[in-house]
Amino acid sequence: TAAVVALGLNSAAYSGEIFRAGIESIDRGQMEAARAVGMTGSMAMRLIVLPQAFRVVIPPLVNEFVALLKDTSLVSVIGVADLMLRSRNMISYTANVFTPLLGASILYLLATIPGSQLSAYLERRFKF
DSSP, X not given: OHHHHHHHHHHHHHHHHHHHHHHHTSOHHHHHHHHHTTOOHHHHIIIIIHHHHHHHHHHHHHHHXXXXXXXXXXXXXXXXXXXXXXXXXXXXXXXXSHHHHHHHHHHXXXXXXXXXXXXXXXXXXXXX
C-alpha cells in the first residue's frame, strides 16, 4: 500500500503541474476579455480558460498515465505483486523465459495502446 500511495502522490504532483502549465499557456488576454464582457473570475475560468487549457493538457496527461502504468512494474521491486512479478514467478515455475514475458508485454501493449489512440483522437478532435 505504501508503494501505491507513493505512485499516486507522484502522479498527482505531475498531473497538477500539467494542469497548471496548461492554464498558464492560455493568453492572459482571454481572461481580460472575459472580464471585460462582465464575467466573474470563476465564470471566465470555467467557460473560457479551462476549455482551451483542456486541449493543451490532453497529450501530456495521457503520457503521464502511460508512464504511471509503466511505473507499476517498479512497484514489484518493492514487494507489490504486479504483472512483471507474476511473469517472473511463471518463469521460475516453467523455466520458459519467452512466453511469460511475451504475455506480459502483450498485456502492457493492450493497456497502453488504447490510451495512446484516445490521446490521438482527442488531439485531432480538439485541434485549434
